[in-house]
Amino acid sequence: MTSGNVMPKTKTCNELLSLFSKLNRTERAWVLYADMFRLKIKSSVKEFLGFMEILGIKPTVVTYSTIIHGFCLRGRVGGAHMIFSAMKGRAVQPDSYTAFGYSDEMVKKGIMPTVSSYNLLIHELFMEARASEADCMVREMEEKGMVPDAITYNILINGYCRSGNAKKAFILCDEVLRKGIEPTKETYTSLIYVLSKRKGMNEADDLLEKILRKGVLADLVMLNALIDGHCANGNMERAFSLLREMDKMKVHPDEVTYNTLMQGRCRAGKVEEARELLDEMKRRGIKPDYISYNTLISGHNKRGDMNDAFKV
């Protein structure tokens, strides 16, 4: 639990604790020993499964999903894919990872991928920019009679938005609505983000209005993305009117909001006005970060007034 660079989440800890509480004293000693031991060796997952086996605790699909997640977080993508293949009963290369049950033995033990396991892998494929394979995964799920859930769709929509494929993202959003799944505010943020990046500011504004009408509360990240779109397209008036709307909606702007606005003003050659925003954010108790200063310094630099750049 303590090894590695990934902090366990509360729920994970609860899981381990509940596991722990089911053990007798000797077994607890073994687990503690295992944990201590894991700090000194690399193959912690193998060890963990090994001790589980010794203790007669059978891993479930959740155990393996948790392991897949851990591998993804640590960038051990190959391992993640292999465990998933093993869950599907596909023969995997008999190497060190298969030693403790990552093999087609899993199917015999009744370990089959769930929607959650698929979601893990679909997300991983998007992180690796392997969108078409992610699509195949969804089809594979559906062929097996599994139903993609809201999380599956959020992964897909966000993935396509990040790669700039707005069309595909909107098609998926329609599909979600058709299926009666309620998109979340994060889904809409992804869509506003992609519209803003693709200069579709009218559509982005319309979408925000539609969302608000639906009763979904606008939030900071969503509005920041929209403000950035307007700044990038030189519509500073609209950007600032959104800032005022934020205040009205009691959504408190943060350093990202102000950095975005400062950048917009710098881009328009209004470095002094951008500098005023630095004071304004300080007055409002928002702490400028390194991006705030970089933005102003490079704004001055572009104009060649190095003295002012140093004053920032």
Place this chain on the structure above:
DNA sequence: ATAGGGTTAG
């Protein structure tokens, strides 16, 4: 029980 989620510079 495990899984997803967003914004700013260069």
